[in-house]
Amino acid sequence: MNATVEIRALTKRFGRNTVLDRADLSIGPGVTGLLGPNGAGKTTLLRCLATTLAPDGGRITALGLDPARREQRTALRRRLGYLPQDPGFYPRFTVFELLDYVAILKELTDRARRHREVRRVLEETDLAGRAHAKVRTLSGGMRQRLALAQALLADPELLVLDEPTVGLDPEQRMRFRALVSRLGEDRTVLLSTHQTEDVAALCDHVVVMSGGGVVFDGTPRGLAGVAAGKVWICDEPPTGAVLRWRTAEGRHRVVGERPAGAAPAEPAIEDGYLLLLGARAEAVA
Ligand SMILES: Nc1ncnc2c1ncn2[C@@H]1O[C@H](COP(=O)(O)OP(=O)(O)OP(=O)(O)O)[C@@H](O)[C@H]1O
Numbered sequence: 001m002n003a004t005v006e007i008r009a010l011t012k013r014f015g016r017n018t019v020l021d022r023a024d025l026s027i028g029p030g031v032t033g034l035l036g037p038n039g040a041g042k043t044t045l046l047r048c049l050a051t052t053l054a055p056d057g058g059r060i061t062a063l064g065l066d067p068a069r070r071e072q073r074t075a076l077r078r079r080l081g082y083l084p085q086d087p088g089f090y091p092r093f094t095v096f097e098l099l100d101y102v103a104i105l106k107e108l109t110d111r112a113r114r115h116r117e118v119r120r121v122l123e124e125t126d127l128a129g130r131a132h133a134k135v136r137t138l139s140g141g142m143r144q145r146l147a148l149a150q151a152l153l154a155d156p157e158l159l160v161l162d163e164p165t166v167g168l169d170p171e172q173r174m175r176f177r178a179l180v181s182r183l184g185e186d187r188t189v190l191l192s193t194h195q196t197e198d199v200a201a202l203c204d205h206v207v208v209m210s211g212g213g214v215v216f217d218g219t220p221r222g223l224a225g226v227a228a229g230k231v232w233i234c235d236e237p238p239t240g241a242v243l244r245w246r247t248a249e250g251r252h253r254v255v256g257e258r259p260a261g262a263a264p265a266e267p268a269i270e271d272g273y274l275l276l277l278g279a280r281a282e283a284v285a
Pocket residue numbers: 014017019036037038039040041042043044045
């Protein structure tokens with residue numbers, strides 16, 4: 001793989017809590033999905049890559065640059081777009097003013113060119129009709145689109161997106177997937193998500209983190225394959241199954257040992273993920 005991001009033995013501690021524990025990761029062009037339970041260290045890793053947090057140990061190389069060195073860190077910031085988990089926008093700005101402000105920070109100094117770029121990202125994120133609305137009046141999903149819009153300013157080569165699909169309605173989620181797929185054709189996108197459907201729809205590479213380290217690194221098909229031969233469908237709820245939930249058809253999907261009378265099912269990414277993490281869950285879909 002032609003890696004645009006190389007992360008080696010990345011370590012970060014908050015007090016006595018080791019949040020990243022010698023994490024290793026290589027990412028090439030295309031869309032990489034980062035999955036992992038709450039507290040796995042995904043946001044911390046993305047913040048280190050986006051240069052908003054300095055690691056305690058290890059090394060990052062992104063677009064051939066070393067963010068531990070000040071001049072290279074600045075060069076990297078010029079070429080990356082970051083959608084943080086909590087963007088904390090100024091609520092009294094309008095959508096246009098906020099994007100214009102971020103564009104100024106991104107060194108788009110020519111006013112006409114900058115405004116064209118703001119209008120471009122407004123169109124891309126379906127926010128053109130809200131350009132003059134105050135940020136505080138936006139719904140959660142619109143704010144999330146605004147967060148994506150500011151990350152797209154200046155057409156970055158590397159996009160770091162922390163849970164970008166949170167709060168999006170189904171239609172916007174589809175539009176988001178189409179946009180990110182297109183962006184991934186000629187650049188590197190790393191996004192964290194809790195939605196295995198996002199990974200299935202978008203990613204050619206998937207990484208699972210747990211306990212501050214990488215526990216899976218491969219393709220979505222490979223992650224589904226972790227559950228090969230361990231996914232079953234049955235009509236009655238089995239007793240004592242480790243992982244089971246009800247399908248939209250009202251049947252029962254089981255991951256683990258075969259319950260009596262169950263038929264084998266094709267494994268999905270979610271099955272592999274749950275099995276990998278050894279999660280004990282009983283969810284009703
Ligand atoms: N600034 C901070 N100070 C102290 N602890 C922190 C800080 N940021 C993160 N942590 C801790 O680091 C751990 C990993 O957090 P992180 O946000 O990276 O996980 P995550 O995988 O993104 O989780 P989630 O899926 O819930 O967003 C958590 O235990 C969190 O409480």
